[in-house]
Amino acid sequence: MLASAGVAGTIGRALLLVGFVGAVFGAFAAITGVRNNEPRVIRLVSRFAVLAFAAAVGAFAVMEYAMITRDFSLAYVQKVGSWSTPPLYNFAAVWSALEGSILMWVLILSGYTLAVCFWMRKRMNESLAAWAMAVMMIVLAFFFLVSFVPANPFAAGAPGVLDGPGPNPLLQNHILVMFHPPILYLGYVGVTVPFAFAIAALVTGRVGEGWLLATRRWSLFAWGFLTFGIALGSWWSYEVLGWSGVWAWDPVENASLLPWITGTAYIHSVLVQERRGMLRVWNISLLVATFSLTILGTFLTRSGVLNSVHAFSESGIGAWFLSFFAVVLIVSVFLIGWRGDKLRSPGIIDSPLSREAAFLANNVLFAVFAFIVLLGTVFPLIIEALQDRQIAVGAPFFDRLTVPIGIALLTLMSIAPVLPWRKASAETLQTRLFWPAWCGIAALVASLALGAYGLAPLLTFTLGGVSSGAAMRQVVLATRRQGLRGLVGRANGGMIVHLGVIMIAVALGASNSYSKSQELSLVTGTPAFFAGHSFELIDVIEVRDDRSISVKARVIVDREKTYEPAITKYTRIGMNVGTPSVKASLTSDIYLTLEPPVRQNSSTARIKVFIKPMITWLWIGTGFMALGTVLAAFPGRRRRPTEATSALVPTSEQNAL
Template sequence: MSPISSVGSFVLLLALALSGYSFLAGLVALLRPGSEGLGETSRRAGIAVFGAVALAAALLVTAAFQDDFSIAYILHHSNRELPIAYKFAVLWSGQEGSLLFWSLLLSAYGLVLRLRYRTDPKLFAHASVIIASVQVFFLLLLNFAAHPFAIVEGAIPPDGNGLNPLLQYPEMVIHPPMLYLGYVGFTIPFAFALAALVMRYPGEKWIQITRRWTMVTWGFLTVGIFLGAHWAYNVLGWGGYWGWDPVENASLMPWLTGTAFLHSVMMQEKRGMLKVWNMWLIFATFLLSIFGTFLTRSGVVSSVHAFAQSSIGTWFVVFMALTFAVCVFFFVMNRSHLKSEHKLESLVSRESSFLFNNLLLIVACFTVLWGTLFPILSEWVQGTKVTVGAPFFNRVNIPVALLLLLLTAVGPLLAWRNTSLDSLKRNFLWPAIGAVTVAVLMIAFGVRPWKDASYFYSLMTISLASLVAFTVASEFVRGGRVISSHTGQSLFAGIVQLGRRNTRRYGGYIVHFGVVLIVIGFAGGAFNQDQEKEMGFGDKMKLGPYTLICRSYTQDDNPNYGSESAIMDVEKDGRLIDTLYPERRVYHASNQPATMVANRSSFKEDLYLVYEGQNPDTGRPIIKAHLNPLVMWIWAGVWVMLIGTVLALIPNALPVRVAAAVRVEPVVVGAGD
C-alpha cells in the first residue's frame, strides 16, 4: 500500500470522526445550557475538519503528480504525459475526487463561518452543527462508498488511462471548481435559515449575515454555468452552448431558485413579508444543489456528463429525504415564527413584481425539473424511457423568460406598497418609447416576426431587453442627477457616487444589464446558419458573407495526443480576412477523440468551424461551418454580471442620506401598555 494512500485513507477517517464529534458535541451544547466549553470544542473540531480534508485533497493531487498508479482513482483519471494544469484538475475529474472536492469546499466555507462566530455566537453555533451534519454525509460517502484512495488490485499498470479528453481544455480547470463553489456555498444560507427557524431567531439579521454568502455563492454558480456553456461551445463542436442536458439542468435549477431567493429576501428585509416562502426557497435551493450533485455523480440519467454509473445514488436519496424531513419537522414546529408582518397592498407594487418574478422563476425551475426527470418517471410508469428535448424546454421557458425580462424592466420603477397610474407614466414613458423604437428598427432592418416564431421571439427578446436597459439607464441618470444637484458634481461623478452609496442596489442593476446582454446573445440564435461539406484542397464553401477555402491539412503528434487539422482561408467580399485551423485530436492514453473548434468571434457573429474527421467511404475530410450571430454578447454579459455582483458585495461608501423632513412620533398602542 502506498504511503499516500495510507495517510490519505487515515485523514479521511479522522475527518469523519472530527465531523461526527463537531456535530454531536455541538448538538449537546445547544441542548444543554451552560455547555459553552463543549460548544467551543465542537467549533474547533469543525475547523480541524478543514485541515484533515485539505490534507486528503493535497495528497490526492500529489499522487497525480507522482503518477502513483497504485491508487485506482489516479490510474483511471491521469497519465504520465498529462500537462501540469490538468494534474490539478484530476481532483475533480472523477466521482471520488469530486466528492472529496465537495467536502473540501464545504469544510473551507465552514472554516470561514466558524472563524467569524463572534458576529452572533448562538446563531453561528446552530449553523455550525447543521454544516457538520452535511459534512458527515459527504465524509461517510468518501470513506464507505466512493473512496478516493482505493488501491488497484493485482499488478499496477505502467501508465494511467488519462484524463477524459473532453476535460482537457483550459476552462475545465476552472469550470467545475466554480460550479462546486456555487453548489456547496448554498449550504451556508441553508444552514443559517434552518438555524434561524430552529431557534426561532427574532428578526431578519440572519439574512443580513448571509447576504454576502448568498451573493458570492450565486456569483460562483453563475460563472460556473456560463464557463460550462463556453466549454460546450468550444469543445463539443455542435455549434451550440446549451443543450438542456440533465447535468446542465442540474446546475440551472438551484440557480433559478437562488435567483428567486436573492430577490424575494429583499421583501423580508424591507417589509417583513414572505418569510415562509423565503425559508422554503433556500431549503429548495440547497436540496437542488444536492440533487445536482446526485445527478452528476450517480448516472441515473444519460448525459454528456455521464461520469459514472454507481451505487452512491441511494446515499444521496436517503440524505435528501432526511434533510427534507428535518426541514418539514422544524417548519411545522415553528411555523408561527414565520408570520408576515404586512400583506400585499396592491398588485402594482414592488412587492408584487418580486412575487411574480419568483413565481416565474419557480415555474421555470419546475419545468426544468420535470423535463430532466421525465425519462425516469416515464420508465417507472410505462416501462420505457422517454426523453424530452430542447423543444419541450424552449416551449415553456422562452415565454417565461420574456415575462421575466418584462418584470426586470418594470420592477425597479415600481414603488413599495402601491404605485399609481400617474407614477407609472412618469417612469415608463421614455423607456417604453425606446423599446418600441428598437422593435420598429428591427422590423425596418428585415426581421419579420410574422414569418417565423423564432423571429417573433427574437424581436420580443431584443425589444424587452432594450426596455430593461433603458430603465436601468434611467435609474442611474435620475439618481445621479439628485447626487449632482446636492454636491455640484458632474452627472457622471454623481452616478459613480450613487453606485458607491448603495452598492447592493446599483450592483444589482448592473447585473440586470448583464442579463440584457446575455438574452440579446440568446436571441441571435434565431438567425444561426450552418453548412457541412467534404472539402479537398482548393474547395470552397459559402456561408453568409464569408467564403471558406480549404488550403491544406496537417497532422501532428505529441506525447499526450495526435491531431489532424485543416487550414481554412476565410474571404469576405473577395478579400482574405483570416485563416482558421479546426482540429481533431485523438488522445493516446484513452484513445478517445476530441474536437478543437476554430472560431472567428466578433460582437456581430461567430464564424465557427469544426473538423469532423474523414468520410470513411471517400477518405475526404468533412468540415462543418456555423455562422452564429451575437454569441459574444453572452460572454460579455457574464463579465458584466460578474462586475455587478462584485460591486454589490462591496460595503456602501457612505450611507444614503438625503435631507428630508422626516418626523416620526411614537403612536399610542394598546390599552394597558
C-alpha cells in the same frame, strides 16, 4: 514505489476519517455548548472546524501528490491518471471523476465551514450562530462519510498497473477544466451557508430578519459563483464540443441550473422580507429547495439513474444522496410546520402595482421555471418506472417551454425596477416608464431594420430595450445623486446584473433564431462561399504527441486569417474529439468544425460552417453579471427602515429606490 503508494492511500483515508470525526464532534460541541450554555465547549467548535479543514486539505493534497507522482497503486489514479497527461491537465484530473469531485466538495465545504466559523467567532455564544455551525458540521460530516465509504478516492487498485488511460479527452483539451468545476462548486456548495442559517433560525425560533441580513453576502457570493460557473460551462461547451451551442439541457447542466433558479428567486424575494417582513415561509422554503436541489441533482447525475454526457460511471452513492435528500426535506418541512405561527408574516401586499407584488410575480415565474426544468429532467425516470419504456426529453422541449417564461421575466424586468414599494399610481408608472418605453421602440425599430423576424425574438429585443432602459434609469439617477458611489450597493449593483442578463437574453434570442449553417467540401486553391464569407483550404496537416493524433484543416476565412478546426484522436482511449475554430466578433461569430472522415495531407476537407449572431454578448453579459454581483455585495448607502429618521423626507426620488 509500490510500498510508498500504499502509504498515500492509508494517509488519505485516515485524514478523511479524522475529518469525519472532527465534523461530528464539532456539531456535537456546538449543540451541547449552546444548550447548556457552556462557553468553553462552544470555543471547541472552531478548533474542530480547523481540524476538519486541515484534514480535508491534507486528503486533497495526498490525492494531488498521488496523481502528480502517478501512484498507480490507487484505483482512482489508475482510472484517470496517465504518464502522458500534461501536468496542468493531470492536476485537474483529480476532479475528473466521481470520487475526486466528492473530495473537492469536501474540501470546499470544509473551507466554507471554517470561514463561517471565523466570521462568527465573536458571536458563537448566540444560539443562532451555534446552530448554524452545527448544521454546517453535520452536512460536512455527511460528505466526509460519503468520501470515506461509497466514493472512496483512496481505494487500492489492481496490482501491477504501470500506466492508465488518463482523464476523459474532453477534460484534457481545454484550460477551462482548471476553472469551471471549482468555480461551479464554490457556488453549488456555497448555498449550504444560507441554508444552515435558515435551519438555525427555525430551530432557535429567531426567525426575524436578523439572520437574513447576516447571510446576505454569503448568498450573493454563492449565487455569483454559481452564475459564473454555469457561464464558464457554456463557454466551454461552445469552444470545445463543436456543436456550436452553449447549453444542451443535459441533466447535469439542469442540475446546476435548478439551484440557480431557486437561488435567483431567493435573492429577489429576500428583499421583500427585509423591507416588509413578508414571505418568511416562502424564503426559508426557497433556501431549503436550493440546498436540497444540489443534493437531488447530485443524486440524479452521479448515481447513474440518468443518462448524461457529464455522468460518471455508476456507483453506489445513489442511495446515500437520496437518503440525505429525504432527511433534509423531512427535517425542514417539520421545522417549518413547527414554527408556523412564528413565521406568519405581519404585512400584506397593498397593491398589485408595487415592488413587492412584482417580486412575488417574479417568484411565481421562477417557481414555474424550476418546475419545468425539474419535470423535464426526471420525466424519463417517471415513464420508465410506470411503464417500463424508454423516452427522452431534450433541448427542444425545454426551449419551447422556457422561451415564454423568459419573455415574461423580461416583461417583469421592464416594469419592476421603476415600481416603488407599497403602491404606485398609474401616473408614476407612466412618467417613469416613458424613456424605457422609447428604448424598447428604438430596439424594435433597429432590429426590424437589421432584418429580424419572428414574434419571440422580436419581443425579446423590444423588452430587452425597455428593461435595459429601466435598469439604466436607476443607475443614472443613483450616479447623478451620489457620483460613483451610486454604482455600489444592492439596488444599483443589481441593475448592472440586470443589464448583463438582458444582454444574455438578447444574445440567446438572436443566436437561437438566426443561426445558419452549411457543410462545405473544400478543395485547396478553390475558395467556397457561404453567407457572404469566403473559405479557402490551404492544407490538411497532422500533429502528433504521445497521447493523441490531431488532424487540422487550415482554412483562410475572408482572405484574412487562418483558422484550424481539428479532429483529435486520443489513442489511449480511442475517442475522437472535434475541436472547433471560431472567428468571433461583436455582431456574429463564424464557427468552423472539421467533419469526419479526415485524411492528412489531403487536398480536400469537409468543414461545417455555422454563422452564430451575437454570441460574444453572452460573454460580455456574463462579465456585467459578475461585475454587478461584486458591486451589489458592497454595502450601499441604505436607509434602515427601523430608524424613524430615515422616513423624514419622502421625495419622489427616494421612492424610486
